[in-house]
Amino acid sequence: MAAPLWVQIGTSFVQHYYNVFDTNRPQLGALYFDQSFLSWEGETFQGKKAIIDKLTSLPFGKIEHVITAQDHHPTLDSSILSMVVGQLRADDDNVIGFHQCFILKNINDAWICTNEMFRLAIHNFS
DSSP: OOOOHHHHHHHHHHHHHHHHHHHOGGGGGGGOOTTOEEEETTEEEESHHHHHHHHHTSSOSOEEEEEEEEEEEEOTTSOEEEEEEEEEEETTSOOEEEEEEEEEEEETTEEEEEEEEEEEOOOOOO
16 A cells, blocks of 8 residues: 555655755755745754755765654645654764654645754753
């Protein structure tokens, strides 16, 4: 039995997003629009330019993401909520876990990221 359409769309978006993020971050601009929001480690950015400026200014040369789990739900307004859990390695640093959420909306026959939240899985128990 085929996965529901929202799972297929969400899974395809996630695969594409991390492939582009890992190989050519400036090209991620095609996935946002001027009203998109990004929260990156608690810092908020609005608009395609601000988001791409943030993502391209991250202080590493190379990065690799490995997705360990992802979930996708339809929303009441026909968007898709996607939650991603995985691990990343930036340059030659140690592998670290991360969590990322996306809200995807179909705008002019393209799935656009309207909202995104990212956090490293760092725990401070002190």
